[in-house]
Amino acid sequence: xxxxxxxxxxxxxxxxxxxxxxxxxxxxxxxxxxxxxxxxxxxxxxxxxxxxxxxxxxxxxxxxxxxxxxxxxxxxxxxxxxxxxxxxxxxxxxxxxxxxxxxxxxxxxxxxxxxxxxxxxxxxxxxxxxxxxxxxxxxxxxxxxxxxxxxxxxxxxxxxxxxxxxxxxxxxxxxxxxxxxxxxxxxxxxxxxxxxxxxxx
Amino acid sequence: xxxxxxxxxxxxxxxxxxxxxxxxxxxxxxxxxxxxxxxxxxxxxxxxxxxxxxxxxxxxxxxxxxxxxxxxxxxxxxxxxxxxxxxxxxxxxxxxxxxxxxxxxxxxxxxxxxxxxxxxxxxxxxxxxxxxxxxxxxxxxxxxxxxxxxxxxxxxxxxxxxxxxxxxxxxxxxxxxxxxxxxxxxxxxxxxxxxxxxxxxxxx
Numbered sequence: 001x002x003x004x005x006x007x008x009x010x011x012x013x014x015x016x017x018x019x020x021x022x023x024x025x026x027x028x029x030x031x032x033x034x035x036x037x038x039x040x041x042x043x044x045x046x047x048x049x050x051x052x053x054x055x056x057x058x059x060x061x062x063x064x065x066x067x068x069x070x071x072x073x074x075x076x077x078x079x080x081x082x083x084x085x086x087x088x089x090x091x092x093x094x095x096x097x098x099x100x101x102x103x104x105x106x107x108x109x110x111x112x113x114x115x116x117x118x119x120x121x122x123x124x125x126x127x128x129x130x131x132x133x134x135x136x137x138x139x140x141x142x143x144x145x146x147x148x149x150x151x152x153x154x155x156x157x158x159x160x161x162x163x164x165x166x167x168x169x170x171x172x173x174x175x176x177x178x179x180x181x182x183x184x185x186x187x188x189x190x191x192x193x194x195x196x197x198x199x200x201x
Numbered sequence: 202x203x204x205x206x207x208x209x210x211x212x213x214x215x216x217x218x219x220x221x222x223x224x225x226x227x228x229x230x231x232x233x234x235x236x237x238x239x240x241x242x243x244x245x246x247x248x249x250x251x252x253x254x255x256x257x258x259x260x261x262x263x264x265x266x267x268x269x270x271x272x273x274x275x276x277x278x279x280x281x282x283x284x285x286x287x288x289x290x291x292x293x294x295x296x297x298x299x300x301x302x303x304x305x306x307x308x309x310x311x312x313x314x315x316x317x318x319x320x321x322x323x324x325x326x327x328x329x330x331x332x333x334x335x336x337x338x339x340x341x342x343x344x345x346x347x348x349x350x351x352x353x354x355x356x357x358x359x360x361x362x363x364x365x366x367x368x369x370x371x372x373x374x375x376x377x378x379x380x381x382x383x384x385x386x387x388x389x390x391x392x393x394x395x396x397x398x399x400x401x402x403x404x405x
Contacts, residue, residue: 047377048377050380162254191373
């Protein structure tokens with residue numbers, strides 16, 4: 001007669017199911033994700049009740065920081081390359097193919113054309129420092145911002161304009177941006193806001 | 202389960218020992234670790250919340266002079282002047298002899314004022330929204346009727362003038378109030394001399 005032993009329970013846990021779940025979630029996140037765009041500065045947008053979502057493609061973003069610096073960028077690397085080519089040609093700045101490629105990898109750039117070459121040759125970790133981002137000039141004497149928008153429009157006529165500005169941006173800066181757009185007959189654009197609950201709901 | 206158990210437990214009683222088979226059971230723990238690591242990465246790197254936008258249409262600066270300027274009746278006109286320190290001033294009608302009144306961006310301030318001024322339209326829009334919620338109205342029917350209501354000829358016309366001391370938040374707040382109060386006719390205009398004088402007189 002064999003001795004009756006208390007059967008020891010195995011400590012082995014079947015991880016297969018857990019693995020399934022983990023990879024299911026992973027697949028979900030991989031498919032739905034659109035990566036957060038890297039922005040040179042963090043802005044706090046004002047809130048509004050508007051619930052319209054911004055499209056992801058065909059969009060040019062104008063970023064205005066509280067001190068009034070203007071940044072500009074469009075989506076699509078190939079389009080960006082065409083854009084910087086146009087801008088370099090119209091401001092007679094000679095950029096190498098390598099530098100243009102570097103530009104096409106950046107989401108938003110806020111530098112006047114004359115310092116663009118130096119900016120593109122900076123190492124990536126110092127590029128976001130405030131002293132390296134001078135902002136695109138948008139004054140009536142030297143309106144490079146208007147040129148950016150015009151060139152972007154030539155590269156892709158279906159683009160929509162989105163303005164993302166910080167709450168504390170003084171109005172004169174916004175007016176400068178809006179005036180420049182108005183001069184180009186760009187009268188429809190989007191202001192990016194945070195969602196706020198509509199009253200009475 | 203996915204791991205096939207080929208342990209020799211079941212055959213032990215038979216006494217005959219076969220050549221030892223390697224267990225095909227695989228330890229999944231590192232794989233789970235890896236899976237969750239990647240999930241964490243993707244969760245942190247994605248922006249799940251898409252930003253909201255507010256669509257605005259600015260008047261083209263070309264045709265402004267001929268038709269558009271003459272339409273506004275003095276009785277319908279409301280002028281908002283966005284001042285510094287989150288203050289907002291308003292007056293009705295013409296600039297000459299207008300009295301500036303101070304208010305703020307809170308629901309009791311600007312919104313109350315605009316809703317009173319736009320009472321008819323705001324009430325109709327509210328009714329329409331209720332009806333939509335009750336009867337499951339089609340979206341395009343809703344939009345069409347909304348358009349009809351908003352085309353009201355007697356609705357106020359709002360001019361938003363932002364001074365150099367105001368900030369972007371003030372502007373968006375003011376535009377937002379236009380949406381909340383269902384005001385369809387509004388414009389952001391540059392502040393002109395008579396209005397500038399009004400502010401100076403008020404000494405703000």
